[in-house]
Amino acid sequence: MSIATVFEIVLAAVVLGLGIWTIVVRETFSATVGFVAYGLLVALIWVRLDAVDVALTEAAIGGGLGGVLLLGAAARLRDADVMAAETPGKVVRASAAALSVLTTAALAGAVLLLPDPAPxxxxxxxxxxxxxxxxxxxxxxxxxxxxxxxxxxxxxxxxxxxxxxxxxxxxxxxxxxxxxxxxxxxxxxxxxxxxxxxxxxxxxxxxxxxxxxxxxxxxxxxxxxxxxxxxxxxxxxxxxxxxxxxxxxxxxxxxxxxxxxxxxxxxxxxxxxxxxxxxxxxxxxxxxxxxxxxxxxxxxxxxxxxxxxxxxxx
Amino acid sequence: MSLVRDMITIAAVSAGAFFFLAGTVGLLRFPDTLTRLHALTKADNLGLGLVVLGLLPQAGGLRDGLKLVSIWLLGLLAGATVSQLIARAARHGESTR
Structure with missing residues (x-):
């Protein structure tokens, strides 16, 4: 296993962990900071895939301007404090989780079933x-x-x-x-x-x-x-x-x-x-x-x- | 000649990686905002500077070298400005508490 492969595996694992953390973490501000770091790491993945054009866009939009937009939204939410008021019921949560799992499974299936070489x-x-x-x-x-x-x-x-x-x-x-x-x-x-x-x-x-x-x-x-x-x-x-x-x-x-x-x-x-x-x-x-x-x-x-x-x- | 250049690269990039590691450990372990900023700027200034210094012998030409150096200078400018802003915000938060 070359050192580049090891780096790619570590990068993918960190991005996955950071993505989960961004969803799970309670404060909107922490989630925003996690999302910005996530955007920058995804840009690194695009560089590894030789898609430098996409990497530049991801760093500029996902890490930069998107981060600023979310920071503004987090500040407004903290002022208004609307998040704590309504927590979704069990049915809503369960169906959201089921929908997410289905989407992930469909995406994973689509990637795994790609013909080799991909069109x-x-x-x-x-x-x-x-x-x-x-x-x-x-x-x-x-x-x-x-x-x-x-x-x-x-x-x-x-x-x-x-x-x-x-x-x-x-x-x-x-x-x-x-x-x-x-x-x-x-x-x-x-x-x-x-x-x-x-x-x-x-x-x-x-x-x-x-x-x-x-x-x-x-x-x-x-x-x-x-x-x-x-x-x-x-x-x-x-x-x-x-x-x-x-x-x-x-x-x-x-x-x-x-x-x-x-x-x-x-x-x-x-x-x-x-x-x-x-x-x-x-x-x-x-x-x-x-x-x-x-x-x-x-x-x-x-x-x-x-x-x-x-x-x-x- | 290329052996000398490679050795400079390995030495400088390793030293840079050490400062990044030390800065990260400091960021996680130091007790308050100001000392954490102090640790972070070591990673930004010295770590990035040493990595750029190590990559310079590998640069394709003068243009690439100048681009690398300007990345370091922009990183310095951004890092210094942001640490000043965070430090001021932290001091302001303490005085109003």
Missing amino acids: TLAPAAVANAWATGLSNSVTNVLMAFRAMDTMLEKVVLLLAIIGVWSLAPDSAWGGRPGPRHQADPDGVLAFLARLLPPVGIVVGIYILWTGADHPGGAFQGGAILASMWLLTIIAGLADTPPVSRRWLRFILVAGPCLFLVVGLVGLLFGAAFLSYPPALAKPLILGIEVAMILTIAATLGLLLAGAPERSAKP
Whole structure:
């Protein structure tokens, strides 16, 4: 047994244990911390599976932004203390356990019954990389071969932000999301929020740019940009923009709209919906990704900022 | 030449792993928040620094080496900032209790 195998077994065991602990532990705060660590370890598993693109996304969303979202939820739950009020009855618990066991058994069965070798389109995706001029086959699949899925995913992000905004009370509609954060302007958090964003913005753009040929892309880069934006908001250096602002709405729809326009142009003048002319494939994909990174950064940031709760006037 | 580089790597990464272990033991065993933070920063600063130092001879080129060093610097910045924030929160919690 090689040392890599031992490492993988230990990693899988720790992830399993951490997952169980996250479910079993009583306090919501501890469960959140467990979930963040779980996300980072799952990212390591993706690295071991040579899926670095997925690992970056998992670390950014599962470990990073998802963790922040859950921390906010845990803080609100602690204030409201609604968890202790209603404990589910025995029947509900038993049926939930039975349902979970059935789902696990079905998933395990599906994995164990996979034909060997498992069906895959990966060789076809790699063989057709010439069609786009990009050498990262994950980006090829996301932006060209299965571009429709990616476009719809961005529409889902848009729907998510509409869902969050629809929680706003009428009086705050059009106002600024989330509370106004106050921090010591000479404190260490404000210092970090001044020092880190220039570095983070460069890294975010680099991740987008390198996504053409190496692991990376608009989603991972957008998540980094969003976290830099949130850092300045949490440190009190910037405020969230009122959701009624036209430029904000424009950024939120820019990615899916450009995607849709390119797709329709392909339908009218090319072979099919979302078919790129081969000579223009790379610039078109890059253009869509640039629009998408702005949309993703703004959407993720606003999703974490929450529903509008203050009027637009300061 | 490659033997020397490998030996540097093994020595430095092992030393880094030792500091991570010591930091983790300290985090689990020390009595209060401030001493635990003290143990944790040893893992962050020295442990990560030594691991990066050990990986530098294995880096493919100057670019990869600079990336490794910047990971360490960003880790230092984040670790130092977060420990300051946690320490302040802990002191604030004590004074209001």
